Amino acid sequence: MFGSAELSALHAIVGADGVLCGASVERAYDCDAYTVDRSKPTAVALPKTTGEVARLVRWCNEVEMPFTARGAGTGLSGGAMPALGGLIISTKRLNRILQCDIPNRKLLAQAGVVNSHVSKVVADAGLHFAPDPSSQTVSTIGGNIAENSGGPHTLKYGVTSPHVLGLTLVCPDGEILTLNRREQTPDLVSLIVGAEGLLGIVTEAWLKLTPLPERTETALIAFSTVRAATQVVSAIIREGIVPAALELMDRRILEAVRMAFGLEFHPDTEAMLLVECDGAPASCRAEIERVGELSSGALDFRLAKNEDERSRFWLARKKGIGAMGRLAPTIVTHDGVIPPSRLPEMLEFVYAIADEHQVGVANIFHAGDGNLHPCFYFDDRIPGTVERVVAAGEAIMRRCVELGGSLTGEHGIGIEKIDMMPLMFTEADLIMQSWVRRAFSPGNLCNPCKVIPNQKGCIEHRRRWRGAAT
Amino acid sequence: METDNLSDLTAACIRCGFCLEACPTFQITGEETESPRGRIYLIRSAETNKLGWAEIAPHVDRCLGCRACETACPSGVHYGQIFELAKAKMPSKRWRSSLLRQLTDVKRARRQFQLAALLPGRKLPSFISRLLTKQPTSTRIPRPQELRNYPPLEGLPPIKGQVALLRGCVMDALFPNVHEATIRLLRRLGFEVIEIRNQCCGALHAHSGDLQEARTKFNQLVTSLPRDIVLLTNSAGCGSHLKEYGATAQDVSEFLYENGLVDALKMSDGLACRVGYHDACHLAHGQGVRRQPRELIRSVPGTELVEIPDSDRCCGSAGIYNVQQPILAKHLLDQKWGSIEFAKPDIVVSGNPGCHAWIEQARAERSSSIQVLHTMEFLEASFSGLFD
Structure with a gap:
């Protein structure tokens, strides 16, 4: 129920320009960067202070309206999706x-x-x-x-x-x-x-x-096979070197990045490592040189000559996922963790699963800590594709857990992986987690239907969320 | 992706959100519906009949069309094209096409700009603005420049080629001295200029969604040109539009940079001053031209180029945006002026008549001593001195 009484109550808290509603608003806020499931909010409020947020939350409790916080909406597991509708509390004006x-x-x-x-x-x-x-x-x-x-x-x-x-x-x-x-x-x-x-x-x-580190050395190292690259990752870690960053990009990501930013690479490259060492000048230099020796089998080893080149290397890595839009209209980026030593076999598994489900996959991830980001690219306007992507993602997550890893490294469970929680946690674990939740949130109004599975009602909502995405 | 199909164009957006902070209207409002990602989603929804075009119109209308999102977008979404195609589907506003007709006809425009002297504060009476936009007006109607008496050109090189210069509509009516300066600079390098008068490229029409009129104007212009000639423009909006429609066009700063103005400037008298360069959206984001004007300014003896923070953030002029969305436009202008003052320049230059007039309004309101010039006027002043 959202009528003029509700609207004026919200106006009283955040002012008339702090409340958005209507068909366009419901659409624009029905998902974040995870687009497989969508659900409309009733309204959006943009508070400017902690006090205003508290009053909004108290009001939601009074009228029993669910509420979900949202920042920039760049989340990849649907954490900002208003699963049961209700109020979105946007933090975009809490910006001081x-x-x-x-x-x-x-x-x-x-x-x-x-x-x-x-x-x-x-x-x-x-x-x-x-x-x-x-x-x-x-x-x-x-x-x-x-x-x-x-x-x-x-x-x-x-x-x-x-x-x-x-x-x-x-x-x-x-x-x-x-x-x-x-x-x-x-x-x-x-x-x-x-x-x-x-x-x-x-x-x-x-x-x-x-x-800020005194000195930073950044290298791009090209390999002719993914396996060769992952083996160097294991070698670096075995040596006890802790680079500031150790990232892997496979050929398909590199192709998207070449189209987007003109990053050139050796024609036989199948995988690229981006290694960054930082710290005191001498130790930093020694570390990157050792990384160079460990990569003796590589096709190409390029050290950034200056800050400009360094930021070009990083632009390719940081905007690599975004550049995937050049390959297909929709992408879903997964997030799983495995022990770094299992990287070689895991990546082979990822490619095989993608083939089996007939979807494109590219890999760009934090190799150093074994945090994978298989990125599926597809056209969600073709019927049946979304289901295949979801199935492939589930197979990959299952494998991560089997190899002794985890369901998520950094993207969260959100709505995306809620069904997979039992893969990693026992029933007792999950009950414990829901107790903690209940200690803070006795009702089901604060970001409902997320993270902890088996909440009554959520399963039946899922069909509606998927339907809204098509 | 070479297509003019809205469904394909909008599908290129994967919703990563990397455009958000590049968008001036999102920065101000924090509203997803006023962001590039949000607008693309709304347009996609209207295209698939999930929302009505009239419903999403206010959000699309609030877009400046500055295309800063294209610079930020890793996926290569053609936002400018999406924006124009979407505008074409919107319910049309009759006052908008009449305003465009006035602006793009040089004689009529000049008369209108002169008549504006009769209005208090050179502003449209608020009741008219409210009628049109539901907002009070903030835009002064700019005063056309008085023609300067440049000294005669001396010691010129022999003619080595011909170029065409689009005198255009707004530039011609408001800033005739910019054309004069442009022609003089080109002549200094040995280029004879064929002036294309009383022709409009159609950029303002395309920007407002009148794609048919834009196409007609463009075709008229192109067929009137001599064969095998480079069409130059000193107006960023025109240049960006001409290139997109496939004309052999260049911004005059690109052409001058490639044809030896840097060396010529180094031999000129020069100017002892600090200069700030404001990136016009349709040069920086629309054409990727950032370096050339800066290099030219740097080549002026005695001149120090100072960087204005966020120099490529829209000033709010954006074609006729400052008439249609006065509140947001004014907000952006005040922001822009703050950044300019931060850099403490003696002169601020840019390459587009819209920005020029709008930034000049900010200067006039504050009676600031910072001078507002077009890049060409400034560069010519290195040879023939500044006018007060």
């Missing part, structure tokens, strides 16, 4: 940096601040915010916290969680909690980061700032 404490290397940002903006603001002080998901030029701090985002430099610097010192949370009942890692036991910050918006809405966060 509130405090900047350079001597103590920390900064307080509202949830809607764009990730790369934080690094830009503190660059002159020789600092940066280390988590760097590929979407960092657009994705928000709030979204990064919800998904506990990783990124290429995760290998050395860690995912989002260790970079969050404290946060302000609007709980599912509208209460405002201020959490600080040092003051609370148990460490609730670690629980909230990565909770995918199930336990409330993060509105502000103290972020840890990391000094």
Whole structure:
């Protein structure tokens, strides 16, 4: 039920220009960057303060309307999809940096601040915010916290969680909690980061700032087989070298990247490694030289000569997934983790599964920590394709778990992988997780139908979500 | 993907969202419906009858058409084309076509611009603006330049070739000195200029979705040109449009850069000043021309080129956008002026009449001492000095 009474209640909280509704709005907000399932919101609110978020949440509780937080909408598992309709609480106007404490290397940002903006603001002080998901030029701090985002430099610097010192949370009942890692036991910050918006809405966060490395060396190494590339990855890790980043791109990604950015590569290249070492000049130099020796069987070893070339190498990696649009109209990027030593066999499995289900697949991923991103490309306007893509994805996830890995490295479970949770967790595990959820969120209003399976009603909704996508 | 099929064009978007922060209207509003990704999705939905064209029209109308999203897009989505095709499907606004008719006919436009002196503050009365756009007006009607007396050209090289220069509509009516400066620079390099008068390329029509009129105007223009001649334009919007429609056209800054103006400038008297360069959207995003004008400015002895932050962010002029969406346009203009002031230039230059007039309004409102010029006027001043 959403009529003029509801509208004026929302206007009273966020002002007339802070509420959006109507057919176009329902459509535009019915999914994020995961497009297989879609569901319309009733309305969208754009608050500017923590207080406004809390009042919105309390109002949703009063009228029993589901609510889902949304940042930039670049999530890849449907975390911002309003599964049961209701209110989308957009953080896009919570976009201020509130405090900047350079001597103590920390900064307080509202949830809607764009990730790369934080690094830009503190660059002159020789600092940066280390988590760097590929979407960092657009994705928000709030979204990064919800998904506990990783990124290429995760290998050395860690995912989002260790970079969050404290946060302000609007709980599912509208209460405002201020959490600080040092003051609370148990460490609730670690629980909230990565909770995918199930336990409330993060509105502000103290972020840890990391000094920029003294020196950075970046190499692009071409191989004639994927296996040869993955073997070098294993060798680097075995040596005990911890590069800042260790990324793999296969031939199909490279072709898309060549079309998009004119990146040239050896004609026999089947896989490319991007290796970055950073730190003190001498050790950094020694590390990259050792990587060069380990890659003696490679077709080509190119070291970035300057900052320009380095950013060109990285542009190809960071926008590689986006460039996939040059190969087909729709892509679904998967996210699974395996022990790095199993990379060679896993990649062969990925190619075989894609062939079997007749969909195109390309691989671009964080090889160093075994975080795979098989990227299926297809035309979703052709009937039956979406189902084949979903089946192929499930087979890959199953294999990840069998090999001792995990269902997700950094994209989250969201709506996409909810059915696969039992692959990894026992029934007791899942019950435990739903207890935690219930402790924060007794009702089913805060981002319903996500992450934890077997919630009554969700299964039947699935058909509607899929239907909305066609 | 070479196609003019909206379904295929919009399907090229994989919804990664990398365009979001490049989009001025998304930056201001934070609304998905005012972002490139959102608009493409809405257009795709209207094309498949899931939404009505009239329903999505307000969101498409709020798009500047600046195409900054194309620069950001890794998938190579042809947003400009999607935008024009979608505009063509929208319910038409009669006042818009009448405004376009006035603007693109040089004589009528000049008369209208002169008559505007009768209006208080050179602004359209608010009741008319509200009638048309439901918003109060913020756009002053620009005053046409007075013709300058440039000194006679001396010591010129022999003629080595001919080029055509599109005098166009808005540029011709408002900024005749820009044409004069352009012609003088070309002549300094040995090029004789054939001036194409009273012809409109149709860019403003295409931008507003009147694709038929755009095509007619384009065809008229192209058939009137002498064979085997390069068509030059000093207006970014025209250049971008002409190239897309397949004409052998260049922005004059590209041509001058390739034909030796850098060396000629180095021999000129020069100007001791700080210059900021504003990237017109249809040069930077539409044609990928960023380097050439900067290199030319740098070659002026005594001149320091200073970078304006976010120099390729739209100033809000965007064709007739500042008449249709005065509130957002004004917001962008104020942002732009803030960035210009941050760089502390003595002169700010750009390569498009729309930006020129709109940024000049910001200057006039603040009685700033920063001078607003077209790139060609500035470069010519290196030879013949600045006018006050």
